[in-house]
Amino acid sequence: MFVRYFDHAATTAVKEEVLKEMLPYFSINYGNASSIYSLGRQSKRAIDNARMQVSEVLNCHPREVYFTGCGSESDNLALKGVAFENLHKGNHIITTKIEHHAILNTCKSLEKEGFVVTYLNVDENGFININELKSSITDKTILISIMFANNEIGTIQPIKEIGEIAKLKNIYFHTDAVQAVGNSRINVQEMGIDLLSMSAHKFYGPKGVGALYVRDGIDLKKIQDGGHQEKDKRSGTENVAGIVGLGKAIELAYKNFDKYNEKLTSLRDYYISQVEERIPEVKLNGDRKTRLPGNANISFKGIDRRSVIIKLRCKGNMCI
Ligand SMILES: *Cc1c(COP(=O)(O)O)cnc(C)c1O
Numbered sequence: 152m153f154v155r156y157f158d159h160a161a162t163t164a165v166k167e168e169v170l171k172e173m174l175p176y177f178s179i180n181y182g183n184a185s186s187i188y189s190l191g192r193q194s195k196r197a198i199d200n201a202r203m204q205v206s207e208v209l210n211c212h213p214r215e216v217y218f219t220g221c222g223s224e225s226d227n228l229a230l231k232g233v234a235f236e237n238l239h240k241g242n243h244i245i246t247t248k249i250e251h252h253a254i255l256n257t258c259k260s261l262e263k264e265g266f267v268v269t270y271l272n273v274d275e276n277g278f279i280n281i282n283e284l285k286s287s288i289t290d291k292t293i294l295i296s297i298m299f300a301n302n303e304i305g306t307i308q309p310i311k312e313i314g315e316i317a318k319l320k321n322i323y324f325h326t327d328a329v330q331a332v333g334n335s336r337i338n339v340q341e342m343g344i345d346l347l348s349m350s351a352h353k354f355y356g357p358k359g360v361g362a363l364y365v366r367d368g369i370d371l372k373k374i375q376d377g378g379h380q381e382k383d384k385r386s387g388t389e390n391v392a393g394i395v396g397l398g399k400a401i402e403l404a405y406k407n408f409d410k411y412n413e414k415l416t417s418l419r420d421y422y423i424s425q426v427e428e429r430i431p432e433v434k435l436n437g438d439r440k441t442r443l444p445g446n447a448n449i450s451f452k453g454i455d456r457r458s459v460i461i462k463l464r465c466k467g468n469m470c471i
Pocket of ligand 1: 160298302329330350351353
C-alpha cells in the first residue's frame with residue numbers, strides 16, 4: 152500500500168542529494184577533522200563548508216555556527232551555557248509555556264540549580280503577549296528563550312519584536328528554530344537573534360546532527376567536557392557525514408524556498424478548508440495565517456486523537 156506521510160513536524164526523510172553528499176564521509180573520506188594530515192584536513196574542509204552553508208541562510212559569520220548532536224543538544228547548550236556563564240549578572244530566564252521539552256525540561260533542571268524561570272502565557276492563537284514579556288523582565292534577567300515556531304500548532308512568534316526588546320534591555324535572546332528552519336526566512340541580524348537552535352532531520356537532513364548559532368562575543372559555559380572541538384564549545388569528534396548532510400539540506404531548503412513553501416501553504420489552506428467544509432464541529436488550532444506553511448492542527452469535537460490516528464492507518468480493510 153502506498154503510504155502518505157503527514158508528520159513532517161516529527162521528522163523528514165533524507166533527500167537523495169543530501170545522502171549523496173554524505174556517503175563519501177562514511178567511507179573514503181573517513182578522516183578525523185582534528186588530524187593534521189590530508190585525510191583529516193578534508194574532513195575539516197567539509198565541516199567548514201557546511202558552516203558556510205548555514206551562515207549564508209542565517210546571515211551570520213561561519214565562525215558563529217557550532218555543530219551539535221541534535222536540536223535538543225543545541226537547546227541545552229544555549230540555555231545552560233548562557234545561564235551558568237552569566238550567573239554573576241543574574242539568575243532569571245524568560246521562556247514560554249509552549250516550548251518543546253528540550254527547552255521546558257532544561258528550564259526545569261536550571262530551576263533546581265537556583266535559576267528562576269518565567270513561563271509566558273500564550274493567547275488562543277498561540278502568540279505570546281509582548282507586554283507580558285516586557286513586564287516580566289527584571290534586572291536579574293539574563294536570557295529570553297522563545298521558540299520561532301511551535302511544533303504542534305505552527306504559530307510563528309513575533310521574533311523581530313522580541314529581538315528588539317531583548318537588545319534594548321541588554322538581555323540575550325535565544326530562539327528554538329528547529330521547526331522554522333526550511334519553512335521560514337531567518338535573518339539573525341535583522342531579527343536581533345543572539346542564539347538559534349536547529350536540527351537537520353526536520354529539514355530533509357539526517358538525524359543526529361544539529362547546529363547552534365551563537366553571536367560573536369557570547370561566551371557559553373561548556374556542558375560536555377572533553378576535547379576542544381567546535382572552538383571548545385562542544386567536545387566530541389565531529390559527525391562529519393551528518394554535518395555535511397545538514398549543510399547540504401539547509402542549502403537546498405533555501406534554494407527552492409519560495410516555490411516549495413508557496414505550494415505547501417496553498418496545500419495547507421486547501422486541506423484546512425476541505426476539512427472545515429466536510430466535517431462538522433472542527434476547530435483549527437493556532438493562527439490561520441501566521442503559521443508554518445506545512446502545519447495544520449485540527450481538533451475534532453468529542454473524538455479522541457488516538458482513535459483518529461488509528462483509523463487513518465487504514466483504507467477500507469487495508470491497514471499499515
Ligand atoms: C524536534 C524539535 C526539537 C528537538 O530536536 P531533536 O533533533 O529531535 O533533538 C526541539 N525543538 C523543537 C521545536 C522541535 O520541533
